Amino acid sequence: MKSILHFFAAGPDAPRLTDQAEIDRQFHDHRRNIIVILTVGYGLGYVCRLAFNVVKKPIMDAGIFTPEEVGFIGSMLLYGYAAGKFSNGFLADYSNVKKFFAFGILMSALLNFGMSLSSVVWVSALLWVLNGWFQGFGAPSAVVAMANWFSNGERGRYYGIWSTAHSIGEGLTYLGIAYLIAAPPKGLGLPWQWGFWTPAAICVLAAWLIYRFLQDRPQTLGLPSIAEWSGDGGVHARPIKHDAAKIWRDQLKVLAIPSMWVIAMASSTMYITRYAVNSWGNVYLQEIRGFDLFDANLFIFLNTAAGILGCVAYGYLSDKLFDARRPPANLIFGLMELLPLVVIFYGPTNSFVLAAALIVYGFGLSGLLAALGGLFAIDIAPKRVAGAAMGFIGIFSYIGAGMQDYISGKLIYDSEVRVVFPIGENAPTVYFYDYTVPIMFWIGASVVSIILATSLWRVKASD
Amino acid sequence: MLAACGQDDGPDFCGDHALFHGQHQNETAELVVEMSAQGRIDSSVQMLYAIAGEAATNARLGETDNVFRLDTASACSDATVEVESDTGTVLANYASECGADNELKQVNVLLFDAFPELDEVMVHVTTPVTEKHFVIHRQCERAIFRWR
Numbered sequence: 001m002k003s004i005l006h007f008f009a010a011g012p013d014a015p016r017l018t019d020q021a022e023i024d025r026q027f028h029d030h031r032r033n034i035i036v037i038l039t040v041g042y043g044l045g046y047v048c049r050l051a052f053n054v055v056k057k058p059i060m061d062a063g064i065f066t067p068e069e070v071g072f073i074g075s076m077l078l079y080g081y082a083a084g085k086f087s088n089g090f091l092a093d094y095s096n097v098k099k100f101f102a103f104g105i106l107m108s109a110l111l112n113f114g115m116s117l118s119s120v121v122w123v124s125a126l127l128w129v130l131n132g133w134f135q136g137f138g139a140p141s142a143v144v145a146m147a148n149w150f151s152n153g154e155r156g157r158y159y160g161i162w163s164t165a166h167s168i169g170e171g172l173t174y175l176g177i178a179y180l181i182a183a184p185p186k187g188l189g190l191p192w193q194w195g196f197w198t199p200a201a202i203c204v205l206a207a208w209l210i211y212r213f214l215q216d217r218p219q220t221l222g223l224p225s226i227a228e229w230s231g232d233g234g235v236h237a238r239p240i241k242h243d244a245a246k247i248w249r250d251q252l253k254v255l256a257i258p259s260m261w262v263i264a265m266a267s268s269t270m271y272i273t274r275y276a277v278n279s280w281g282n283v284y285l286q287e288i289r290g291f292d293l294f295d296a297n298l299f300i301f302l303n304t305a306a307g308i309l310g311c312v313a314y315g316y317l318s319d320k321l322f323d324a325r326r327p328p329a330n331l332i333f334g335l336m337e338l339l340p341l342v343v344i345f346y347g348p349t350n351s352f353v354l355a356a357a358l359i360v361y362g363f364g365l366s367g368l369l370a371a372l373g374g375l376f377a378i379d380i381a382p383k384r385v386a387g388a389a390m391g392f393i394g395i396f397s398y399i400g401a402g403m404q405d406y407i408s409g410k411l412i413y414d415s416e417v418r419v420v421f422p423i424g425e426n427a428p429t430v431y432f433y434d435y436t437v438p439i440m441f442w443i444g445a446s447v448v449s450i451i452l453a454t455s456l457w458r459v460k461a462s463d
Numbered sequence: 464m465l466a467a468c469g470q471d472d473g474p475d476f477c478g479d480h481a482l483f484h485g486q487h488q489n490e491t492a493e494l495v496v497e498m499s500a501q502g503r504i505d506s507s508v509q510m511l512y513a514i515a516g517e518a519a520t521n522a523r524l525g526e527t528d529n530v531f532r533l534d535t536a537s538a539c540s541d542a543t544v545e546v547e548s549d550t551g552t553v554l555a556n557y558a559s560e561c562g563a564d565n566e567l568k569q570v571n572v573l574l575f576d577a578f579p580e581l582d583e584v585m586v587h588v589t590t591p592v593t594e595k596h597f598v599i600h601r602q603c604e605r606a607i608f609r610w611r
Contacts, residue, residue, distance in 0.1 A: 423575040
């Protein structure tokens with residue numbers, strides 16, 4: 001055990017370089033490599049998280065798993081991710097992130113490969129909860145790497161660049177993986193197993209790139225800290241040992257802030273809607289609207305792509321227009337999320353209307369995601385324990401997302417009607433589902449989320 | 464039946480069938496099922512007499528039990544059957560009242576047992592919330608969607 005911990009531990013400081021030109025050159029090269037590799041590596045690694053969403057329908061059509069079982073397996077990833085993001089956040093602070101991050105992605109690749117071999121519910125659920133946990137190596141590693149290599153004054157914009165990795169991953173999955181599985185002429189019509197094999201191969205590549213180009217702390221290369229090099233003093237990313245007890249006490253104080261619980265509940269219900277659309281949306285579009293697999297995933301991609309703009313716009317709007325007050329922006333972005341949802345599920349069946357509604361929905365949702373998923377909590381939490389605040393919100397968010405996946409699958413399965421054609425020993429079966437009740441659940445969660453988020457109207461940032 | 468289909472045997476017959484089904488779909492038996500929100504199920508089967516002969520086709524399609532079996536929470540009314548003949552073709556209509564609160568879990572379509580001569584059926588199913596169109600072929604384990 002000790003040798004494993006030693007393998008992943010952050011390296012010791014190397015003798016300090018004295019040539020300032022060499023220090024500058026190394027900082028320049030490493031920082032460029034690191035932001036590129038964090039964005040590309042996280043984006044590629046993200047594909048191993050979403051693969052199951054694309055193959056849900058083919059797996060259900062093949063009669064391998066019922067919607068309830070698919071929902072159960074899907075929820076396992078989210079529970080694993082909730083636990084992983086929380087626990088690995090603490091571990092990443094003490095790790096050599098190039099090894100830690102690469103190992104997580106490599107394990108995720110192996111687990112995706114394992115999923116292609118499994119047709120047993122509990123085996124798939126076990127593989128997928130582990131995948132969630134190993135996926136949880138990524139975000140904390142990336143945040144630690146950014147804290148190590150980018151100063152306080154510039155971290156925001158590099159964080160923004162890194163955030164686009166989510167859309168890179170979603171794009172690769174909802175377009176690339178869907179292309180492999182979709183029937184010709186829009187896709188290659190490969191068996192659903194390719195929906196796991198390809199992400200596994202992509203993640204092996206990502207793990208290698210991360211291991212090759214990501215770096216441990218600057219000090220392990222003989223460089224000064226980023227704060228020292230940039231002249232931008234401030235809070236160091238790593239907890240200082242003699243402050244550990246105080247930090248722990250401050251972390252516990254987060255739990256005593258009532259608004260934090262309201263934000264956690266608001267985020268949890270928002271994540272219900274977010275993951276409902278991301279994980280069941282393409283199935284709904286195929287089952288009820290009659291789109292093929294490729295087009296259905298293309299529509300879902302539109303909402304994730306619009307999300308890039310939504311995140312940026314939310315931050316700008318809430319800062320500039322409302323003087324960093326989040327609740328008014330929450331209400332605006334919440335309505336921009338809710339109204340398109342109604343159009344998507346109850347509006348005209350025209351494809352252009354659907355596409356426009358998904359774009360506006362993705363824009364609005366991402367604003368709420370930025371606020372409720374972290375920003376609002378960091379506003380009101382003591383700044384030195386922002387990580388704990390994020391972890392607290394994250395746990396609630398992903399428990400909500402995980403419960404959603406199972407509940408949605410159960411509700412969809414309860415509506416199942418099978419049309420069966422016995423032919424000797426074969427019985428080709430076509431499944432029909434009614435999404436009326438799940439849709440009410442998804443929209444209802446969105447309404448609750450907006451009410452909760454707006455209820456903190458008078459809450460202002462502390463510190 | 465339907466020699467055109469038999470000529471299509473290839474290395475991936477079921478995978479490729481959607482690509483050429485359209486060439487012979489006019490000769491294929493057709494099944495339409497419409498489920499209403501009030502629990503009424505209307506169905507029809509249309510097929511050529513060339514498949515099994517006029518007398519046998521009329522006799523088999525005239526018995527609902529040869530064609531459908533519904534799995535519902537509580538029993539549905541006895542289905543009404545109407546068989547209409549045209550030149551070389553038969554159209555059989557079926558109607559069942561199952562009730563709005565009666566949960567329908569499964570529709571068993573027994574055509575392939577009733578007609579050993581039948582190779583494929585083109586199916587259109589409409590539920591209160593969606594509709595699907597597909598082909599069931601005797602040689603294929605799964606339904607074939609999106610034919611051309």
